[in-house]
Amino acid sequence: MDKSINSKKFHLNKTTRSNLITYGMVIAAYIIVQILVNGGHVTSLMKGLLVPLCIYSIMAVSLNLTVGILGELSLGHAGFMCVGAFSSSLFSLLMLETIPNAGIRFFLAILVGAASAAVAGIIVGIPVLRLRGDYLAIVTLAFGEIIKNVVNVIYLGKDSRGLHISLKNATELNLEEGGQIIINGAMGITGTPKNATFTIGVILILITLFIVLNLINSRSGRAIMSVRDNRIAAESIGINITKYKLMAFAISASLAGVAGVLYSHNLSSLTATQKNFGYNQSIMILVFVVLGGIGNIRGSIISAVILTLLPELLRGFNTYRMLIYAIVLIVMMIFNWAPALIDFRKRHSLKRYFSKNTEEKEAS
Amino acid sequence: MALLEIKNLGISFGGLRAVDNFSITIEKGQLYGLIGPNGAGKTTMFNLLTGVYKPSSGSIMLDGENITGKKNVEINRAGIARTFQNIRLFKDLTVLDNVKAGLHNGYPYGTVTGILRLPKYFKVEKEMTEKAIELLKVFDLDKEKDHLASNLPYGKQRKLEIARALATNPKLLLLDEPAAGMNPNETAELMDTIRFVRDNFDVSILLIEHDMKLVSGICEKLTVLNFGQVLTQGDTADVLNDPEVIKAYLGE
Numbered sequence: 001m002d003k004s005i006n007s008k009k010f011h012l013n014k015t016t017r018s019n020l021i022t023y024g025m026v027i028a029a030y031i032i033v034q035i036l037v038n039g040g041h042v043t044s045l046m047k048g049l050l051v052p053l054c055i056y057s058i059m060a061v062s063l064n065l066t067v068g069i070l071g072e073l074s075l076g077h078a079g080f081m082c083v084g085a086f087s088s089s090l091f092s093l094l095m096l097e098t099i100p101n102a103g104i105r106f107f108l109a110i111l112v113g114a115a116s117a118a119v120a121g122i123i124v125g126i127p128v129l130r131l132r133g134d135y136l137a138i139v140t141l142a143f144g145e146i147i148k149n150v151v152n153v154i155y156l157g158k159d160s161r162g163l164h165i166s167l168k169n170a171t172e173l174n175l176e177e178g179g180q181i182i183i184n185g186a187m188g189i190t191g192t193p194k195n196a197t198f199t200i201g202v203i204l205i206l207i208t209l210f211i212v213l214n215l216i217n218s219r220s221g222r223a224i225m226s227v228r229d230n231r232i233a234a235e236s237i238g239i240n241i242t243k244y245k246l247m248a249f250a251i252s253a254s255l256a257g258v259a260g261v262l263y264s265h266n267l268s269s270l271t272a273t274q275k276n277f278g279y280n281q282s283i284m285i286l287v288f289v290v291l292g293g294i295g296n297i298r299g300s301i302i303s304a305v306i307l308t309l310l311p312e313l314l315r316g317f318n319t320y321r322m323l324i325y326a327i328v329l330i331v332m333m334i335f336n337w338a339p340a341l342i343d344f345r346k347r348h349s350l351k352r353y354f355s356k357n358t359e360e361k362e363a364s
Numbered sequence: 365m366a367l368l369e370i371k372n373l374g375i376s377f378g379g380l381r382a383v384d385n386f387s388i389t390i391e392k393g394q395l396y397g398l399i400g401p402n403g404a405g406k407t408t409m410f411n412l413l414t415g416v417y418k419p420s421s422g423s424i425m426l427d428g429e430n431i432t433g434k435k436n437v438e439i440n441r442a443g444i445a446r447t448f449q450n451i452r453l454f455k456d457l458t459v460l461d462n463v464k465a466g467l468h469n470g471y472p473y474g475t476v477t478g479i480l481r482l483p484k485y486f487k488v489e490k491e492m493t494e495k496a497i498e499l500l501k502v503f504d505l506d507k508e509k510d511h512l513a514s515n516l517p518y519g520k521q522r523k524l525e526i527a528r529a530l531a532t533n534p535k536l537l538l539l540d541e542p543a544a545g546m547n548p549n550e551t552a553e554l555m556d557t558i559r560f561v562r563d564n565f566d567v568s569i570l571l572i573e574h575d576m577k578l579v580s581g582i583c584e585k586l587t588v589l590n591f592g593q594v595l596t597q598g599d600t601a602d603v604l605n606d607p608e609v610i611k612a613y614l615g616e
Contacts, residue, residue: 014510211479218478218485219468219492222457226465229454236414236448237532238440238469247475295456 019213022298023206029305030202049312051266054201055259056308058208060288060300062255065212067286068295069221070248071228072129073137075282076144077256080117082277084257085264086151086183088113089192092265093182094158096193106195110204110261117257120147121250129245132231136249144282151272156183188271189264196266204262205301208255212297215251224248291332303332365428367392367568368536373422375412382408383592386422390536390585395562396570397583397600401612404589406572407449410538413570414446415439427535441469443535447525447542449572455514459505462513462524463496466531471495499527502564503557519550523557530565537561539571543578551575555582580604588612 033050036042059081066074088109099105120143128139155166159179166172170181183189215221223244226234234241264270274280288307292299310328314321335341368390375383383405390396398406411417413424415436423432431442445466454462471492477485500506503523508516513524522542529537542558543551555578562569573579579586580600587597590612596603603609 214479214481215475218475219464219471219473219488220475220478222461222465223468225457225461226454229456230452232416233448233452233454233528234465235436236440236446236452237466237528238437239465240437 015217018298019209019217022209022213022301025298026202026205026209026301030199033198045312049309050198051196051201051262053305053308054198054205055262055266056285056288056304057205057301058201058259058262059256059285060292060304061205061208061212061297062252062259063285064289064292064295064297064300065215065252065255066249067289068293068297069212069216069228070224070245070252072245072249073134074140074249074252075137075279075286076140076142076147077252077285078277078279078281079140079144079147080120080253080256081260081263081281082144082147082151082272083120084113084117084254084260085270085277086189086260086272087116087257088261089189089264089270090156090182092192092195093189102193102195105193106200106265109195109265110258113257113261113264114254115257117260118250118254120257121253122246124253125246125249129249130242141279141282144277144279148272148274148277151183151188152186154183155181155185157181186271188269190269192264192268192270194265194268196262201262204258208258209297209301211251211255215248216297220244220247287329291329291336293336299336306332366390367394367427368570369425370413371423371425373409373412373419373424375408375417375420381592383412383589386589386592386594388587388594388597390568390570392568393562393566394568395558395582395584396568397579397586398570398572398589399574399579399586400589400595405592406589407540408592409589410446410540410572413439413538414444440532440534443533444538445529445532445534445536446538447522447529447540449540449544451518451521451525453513453521453524453528455512457513458510459500459513459516459524460493460496460509462528463499463531464492466528467492467495468532470531470533496531499531502560503527519546522546523554526557526561530561530567534567537567537569539569539573541572541574543573543575548577551578554578558582576604 037047059077063074063077066072091112092105092109095105095108099108124139124143128136153167155168155170155173157164157170157173157175157179159176161176164173164175170184173181175181216225223234223239224247226239227241227244231241263276288304289300291307292301292303310325311321314324317324366389368388370386370388373383373386374381386409398409400406408417412419415434415438418433423430425431426442426444429442431439434442454465457465471488473484473488497506497509500509503526505520505524505527508520513521516524526539526542539558543554546554558569559582561567571583583600585598586600586603588595588603588609595608595612596606
């Protein structure tokens with residue numbers, strides 16, 4: 001009897017505690033990395049990976065909101081990242097002289113990237129989320145491919161007469177002497193200010209976590225998860241399922257847009273290619289989510305970090321690199337999902353030892 | 365004035381007339397039973413009433429409001445809540461969260477309030493939790509509030525569904541075979557609970573049930589459906605002694 005009361009107390013703060021662990025984990029990782037960087041223990045190759053780590057963590061959390069919390073499959077998440085990257089880069093370049101303060105300009109660029117990706121999410125979501133079944137997967141897959149190709153044919157330039165746009169080539173823009181081409185078709189955008197730093201990336205991860213975790217543990221989050229668990233029952237208790245599906249998807253898309261802003265402001269030249277915004281990228285992020293645990297936000301970040309670092313760490317193995325990578329994927333899959341191992345982890349988890357201790361303390 | 369008035373309700377699926385010319389009147393606070401052999405159209409009736417299907421003919425009036433052909437979300441807001449024959453809980457949410465999902469429309473606050481954790485969030489969430497626990501206590505589920513709904517034993521899952529439906533503060537509660545799969549003790553307990561709910565929640569109850577002990581024990585009035593049509597309706601004792609009803613159930 002006594003035990004059950006204690007375990008109930010333990011349960012009560014379980015989500016809050018778990019969320020705090022997640023925030024703490026990110027902050028601790030940040031501090032450790034900063035110490036290592038300042039001590040000169042980090043190679044320049046690794047330093048170059050710090051911002052991408054933040055980008056992929058945000059992408060994984062964002063996709064987990066769609067896959068794990070909303071229960072819909074998105075196969076074109078990199079497409080939303082692409083929208084965020086290009087819109088924010090465009091904004092930063094246009095405002096380069098108007099807003100000289102880099103901090104304010106980058107902050108606004110983040111908002112622009114998030115907003116335009118959210119709009120893209122809503123446009124895709126309005127028709128598709130009304131349907132039942134796997135239509136979202138099909139449509140997002142197409143969206144990801146289409147947006148990449150659309151971006152590749154846009155030519156946009158600026159001169160004293162204003163903005164010029166063309167879908168054919170740069171000469172069609174008819175720019176004046178001294179005019180500047182901002183988006184140059186398949187050559188993309190060059191000269192985006194490099195505002196993205198590891199610190200900003202970590203802050204954005206924390207904000208992403210704050211939004212997603214707080215959403216999950218609120219009235220709207222419950223509504224979203226109830227739609228995921230049983231659509232008919234959710235309707236029967238008066239939950240407007242289209243509204244909540246669209247809300248979750250738009251938030252997820254806008255966070256992917258934020259990751260895109262980090263991406264574009266980390267490179268001097270931004271192009272939309274198969275490699276960065278293509279199908280493979282979307283699937284890779286889905287792999288992060290699945291291996292980290294569907295619906296498990298903390299797991300998404302951990303697996304995004306491990307799986308982004310791993311190929312680089314394994315460079316020494318040369319030919320066997322991808323082989324080892326594949327084995328790690330398989331082992332992670334088994335470790336996370338095999339029933340026998342889940343049991344084993346439960347029996348030997350730290351949490352269990354902690355709860356035992358508190359029970360003993362309270363009993364005495 | 366009657367709480368629920370259905371007149372000449374009907375629906376066809378292709379050439380099949382699943383429910384035809386169905387009329388029923390339920391008074392405030394009544395415990396009404398809907399019985400009939402398998403395939404008679406009882407659950408179809410519930411689906412018509414809750415807006416899952418749109419009726420092809422007839423009208424439904426709830427408390428003076430015409431709700432014919434409205435969507436299920438609107439009908440729930442108008443005051444009809446239901447449970448399902450095959451249990452439909454939010455299986456990956458806790459017992460408490462299942463009921464809080466039911467309180468969704470009764471305790472509103474915006475998404476932004478929730479994300480930014482404004483003071484209103486804490487206030488409304490606290491009220492919600494208190495109300496949900498109060499409901500769970502009625503069904504003796506408060507000790508399991510932090511369990512996942514899918515981990516509850518069958519009988520308790522049925523009770524949780526009723527609690528969730530009641531959380532939407534309905535005027536009319538539809539129970540689709542609440543005693544299915546329960547043993548006689550659980551059924552007896554359920555009968556007490558249903559009576560308690562009717563007496564304390566200011567709600568009328570329409571239930572589908574095959575367990576005649578439960579039907580004759582708590583229902584004040586009965587309607588018997590057979591092949592989509594009303595065979596007979598009236599006071600429980602009269603209906604159950606009707607030779608037509610016995611024939612429909614047992615054959616000639």
